[in-house]
Amino acid sequence: MAFAPLDMLQQSSLASLDAADSSPSSTPCRTILVTGGAGFIGTNFVYYWVKHHPGDRLIVLDALTYAGCRHNLSPLEENASITFAHGNICDRPLVEKLLASENVDTLIHFAAESHVDRSIAAPDAFIRTNVVGTYTVLDAFRHHWNHRGQPAGDRFVHISTDEVYGSLSLTDPPFTETTAYAPNSPYSASKAGGDHLVRAYFKTYNLPTLITNCSNNYGPYQYPEKLIPLMTMNGLHGKPLPVYGDGRNVRDWIYVEDHCRAIDSILNKGKPGEAYNIGGETEIANIDLVRLICKHLDEMAIALPVRPVEQLITFVEDRPGHDFRYAMDATKLRTTTGWRPLYSFEHGLRETIQWYVDHSNWWKRLSEIKTDV
Numbered sequence: 001m002a003f004a005p006l007d008m009l010q011q012s013s014l015a016s017l018d019a020a021d022s023s024p025s026s027t028p029c030r031t032i033l034v035t036g037g038a039g040f041i042g043t044n045f046v047y048y049w050v051k052h053h054p055g056d057r058l059i060v061l062d063a064l065t066y067a068g069c070r071h072n073l074s075p076l077e078e079n080a081s082i083t084f085a086h087g088n089i090c091d092r093p094l095v096e097k098l099l100a101s102e103n104v105d106t107l108i109h110f111a112a113e114s115h116v117d118r119s120i121a122a123p124d125a126f127i128r129t130n131v132v133g134t135y136t137v138l139d140a141f142r143h144h145w146n147h148r149g150q151p152a153g154d155r156f157v158h159i160s161t162d163e164v165y166g167s168l169s170l171t172d173p174p175f176t177e178t179t180a181y182a183p184n185s186p187y188s189a190s191k192a193g194g195d196h197l198v199r200a201y202f203k204t205y206n207l208p209t210l211i212t213n214c215s216n217n218y219g220p221y222q223y224p225e226k227l228i229p230l231m232t233m234n235g236l237h238g239k240p241l242p243v244y245g246d247g248r249n250v251r252d253w254i255y256v257e258d259h260c261r262a263i264d265s266i267l268n269k270g271k272p273g274e275a276y277n278i279g280g281e282t283e284i285a286n287i288d289l290v291r292l293i294c295k296h297l298d299e300m301a302i303a304l305p306v307r308p309v310e311q312l313i314t315f316v317e318d319r320p321g322h323d324f325r326y327a328m329d330a331t332k333l334r335t336t337t338g339w340r341p342l343y344s345f346e347h348g349l350r351e352t353i354q355w356y357v358d359h360s361n362w363w364k365r366l367s368e369i370k371t372d373v
Helices: 008-018 040-052 070-076 092-101 116-121 124-147 186-205 227-237 256-269 286-300 331-337 345-358
Strands: 031-035 057-062 082-086 106-109 155-161 209-214 216-218 241-244 250-255 275-278 283-285 313-316
Touching: 031 040, 040 057, 040 070, 040 256, 057 092, 070 082, 092 124, 106 124, 106 256, 116 124, 116 186, 124 155, 124 186, 155 186, 155 256, 186 209, 209 256, 216 256, 216 345, 227 241, 227 286, 227 345, 241 286, 250 256, 250 286, 250 345, 256 275, 256 331, 275 331, 283 286, 286 313, 286 345
Parallel strands: 031 057, 031 106, 057 082, 106 155, 155 209, 209 275, 216 250, 241 313
Antiparallel strands: 250 283
């Protein structure tokens, strides 16, 4: 079977944007190891890459923990350019085997534990995956790169988060790449540790690394512990919509397709050793976002147990150490690569909610739902 394309909703969205998309210039074919490729952003990246770079080979490595689902990639199972490996990034022999046997020249490192609440309750897994796991794939790639003769075009791209920078007030300027790290949760501290390792490997070994720090992502296939899918699914079921504190915490949002395009631009046009902020430049308070989701659900969902959905909003005790505001300055990325977000927040949010409304078979497979607001 040939590659099964994205579902019709995604296809129509992408088609409407293709004319405006300033995609990176074509490059020689790559063989890419994608860690965490069955998770939310990783899944969207794999679909994006197959669509825009059909000549490349992808090796997807995923441990298939609660947030990783191989079924996400089922349309690609018979695509000869995709290989799936079930395993953990802390398994050094496995990582080394994949790098060598597939002659990998590029590693895109998505694999991470990413839920702040879970990191507060049980930080062990976050240190193991985000620090030790990052070290494992980074060092294995270094030895592999040396064995390959240190080709100039090889790349290690580490996908990180805006949360490593800490928190902003309403009057603070957005984070830039020179903002000092000030992580406030075990999750963000573990991601900061991974960032520092990647930077050190460039400085110490001249390994061609790139770091991306991205704002909050949203879109298809996101596990329903995160704010947008959680509120959408709870609204569809008539369940409470839990909002931390007074809901005034502010986040910067980016549609996952735009994030994938940014990674593409950075991989092909970024400078090794550099870090790049990726942001949608769309700041909104959590409570305002939840009310917007409620409004769209009222318009888009036919059979709702409770209407208007806004009646379900429930304020709950705030998260410990809850960062007040994130905002990203993506000027460096824009000026050096020409990237810009193509999805407006309103457009992307409606597309996302419609995807969850239309794909009940996907989220009904999932049983554990927690909050992350």
